[in-house]
Amino acid sequence: QVQLVESGGGVVQPGRSLRLSCAASGFTFSSYGMHWVRQAPGKGLEWVAVIWYDGINKYSADSVKGRFTISRDNSKNTLYLQMNSLRAEDTAVYYCVRDRGYCSGGTCYADGMDVWGQGTTVTVSS
Amino acid sequence: QSALTQPASVSGSPGQSITISCTGTSSDVGSYNLVSWYQQHPGKAPKLMIYEVSKRPSGVSNRFSGSKSGNTASLTVSGLQAEDEADYYCCSYAGSSTHVVFGGGTKLTVL
Numbered sequence: 001q002v003q004l005v006e007s008g009g010g011v012v013q014p015g016r017s018l019r020l021s022c023a024a025s026g027f028t029f030s031s032y033g034m035h036w037v038r039q040a041p042g043k044g045l046e047w048v049a050v051i052w053y054d055g056i057n058k059y060s061a062d063s064v065k066g067r068f069t070i071s072r073d074n075s076k077n078t079l080y081l082q083m084n085s086l087r088a089e090d091t092a093v094y095y096c097v098r099d100r101g102y103c104s105g106g107t108c109y110a111d112g113m114d115v116w117g118q119g120t121t122v123t124v125s126s
Numbered sequence: 127q128s129a130l131t132q133p134a135s136v137s138g139s140p141g142q143s144i145t146i147s148c149t150g151t152s153s154d155v156g157s158y159n160l161v162s163w164y165q166q167h168p169g170k171a172p173k174l175m176i177y178e179v180s181k182r183p184s185g186v187s188n189r190f191s192g193s194k195s196g197n198t199a200s201l202t203v204s205g206l207q208a209e210d211e212a213d214y215y216c217c218s219y220a221g222s223s224t225h226v227v228f229g230g231g232t233k234l235t236v237l
Contacts, residue, residue, distance in 0.1 A: 035226070044129075044231040045164070045172065045215050059225040095171060101160075101219075110219045110226050112162040112177030119171060 002026035002115050004096045009120030012086055022079040022096030022117060030054075030074040033099040035113060036081045038092035038122075046092070049081065050099065052108045064090075086124045093119040130155065130216055130229035137235040143204040146232045148216030149197060154227055156197040160219035163192060163201045166231075167212045175214075176201060203234070211236045 008020040020036070036048040049060035049070040058070050069082040079096055101111035131149040138144040148155065148163075155161055161179045164172040174183055176192035179199060189210075191202045199218070203210055216229040 037228075044213075045166075045217075045228045047217075047226040047228055050225055059223060100177065107222055109158070109160060111160050112174055112183075113164070113172075113217070114174045114177070114183060116171040116173070 002098075004098065004115055004117035006094065006096045006117045006120035009094065009122045011123045011125060013126050014087060014124055016086055017082070017084045018086065018122060020081040020083065020094055020096075020120060020122070022081075024077045024079065024096075024098075027098070027115075029072075029077040033101050033103075033108060033110065034070075034072060034079045035097040035099055035110075036068075036070060036079075037095045037097050037113070037116075038090075039095070039119075040089070040092040043092075048094070050108075050110065051079070052103055057103065057108045083122070086122075088124050091122060091124050093121050095119045130218060130227055132214075132216060132229040132232045134230075135233045135235065137237055138203075138206045139237045140206050140208065142206050143202060144206065144234065146201045146203075146214055146216075146234070148199040148201070148218075148229050150199070150218055150220075150227070151197055153224070154218040154220035155194065155199050157221070158219045159194065161192070161194060161199040162217045163190075164215045164217065165210075165212045166215065172215065206236050208236050210234060 051058040096117040098115035163176040166172040
């Protein structure tokens with residue numbers, strides 16, 4: 001069945017780095033855009049970053065730009081999020097999410113996040 | 127990247143209908159028919175309920191419907207049931223650079 005499984009979360013000190021991974025199965029990973037979405041404790045959903053099919057088109061939220069890097073390895077059906085210079089406000093559950101969107105004429109359109117992982121928890125604390 | 131605006135909470139009795147609004151701008155909701163809605167129960171991952179403003183994924187009850195007028199999208203839940211009690215989030219495509227923006231979430235209580 002279609003499945004996304006995140007890993008790599010944990011407790012890390014402010015200023016340190018962490019890399020999250022997301023293993024995809026049950027669908028053709030290289031045909032889909034993939035997001036990271038996070039949810040701080042007791043708060044709402046916050047979009048973090050997206051990477052489209054071939055890994056060239058990728059975008060991130062202003063709150064993580066310059067610190068977080070999204071990437072993918074289509075040969076391993078795996079999505080990554082490299083998180084550097086972590087801050088307390090990055091504490092959250094991080095979800096790996098599939099998008100049913102598409103790219104056309106050089107522009108990629110997010111069109112609904114239809115498969116979600118169970119999430120991995122990142123806690124930034126000294 | 128400003129969040130879309132949703133009411134913090136709505137409530138209704140079993141069998142009734144409720145509507146949750148989601149107000150954005152001409153840069154997101156108003157410009158694209160790429161609004162989606164998500165249901166999240168406590169401790170669970172969100173679930174896609176509506177995409178492209180009004181389309182339902184396979185398996186989602188037809189008690190859930192979506193619409194849009196101008197910069198505001200809406201989710202209507204008819205025939206409220208106890209299991210509909212959850213948090214609901216709207217989301218919109220917002221152009222290449224901003225890309226995606228979520229609403230702040232609405233807690234639906236079934237009285």
